[in-house]
Amino acid sequence: MVIFLTGENEINSFENKEEAEILLEEARNRIDEIDNELFNLIYQRTHIAKDIALAKEYLGMPVFDKTREEAVHAKIEKLSEENGIDAVIIDQIVDMLTILSKNEQNEILRRNNNG
């Protein structure tokens, strides 16, 4: 039997325990890779905070921007609905991402202003 990565329209059946174990291991390996990619992306997103913080400070803008956060949430909410992913959970993840960015921005400004 050929083992497929399961998708919505694929039929998946096992002939023995080993096949199921292989599929499980492969799926977990893929999850590990994706988690690494996610971490990398979160790292990159968070570190854009430096440019944002310096630009905002120069422009006299506060770190928190409600309108921009609402736009970010709206964009992700639309994507969640279009792709059948729980929008409430994704919304919480976006909240966490913006908190990381704001903490980083505040830390950069604090360091800059302390010399």
Ligand SMILES: O=C(O)C(=O)C[C@]1(C(=O)O)C=C[C@@H](O)C=C1
């Ligand atoms: O776009 C900005 O102004 C940011 O500071 C980035 C970001 C975000 O993480 O998306 C973080 C804080 C703001 O409240 C709005 C958005």
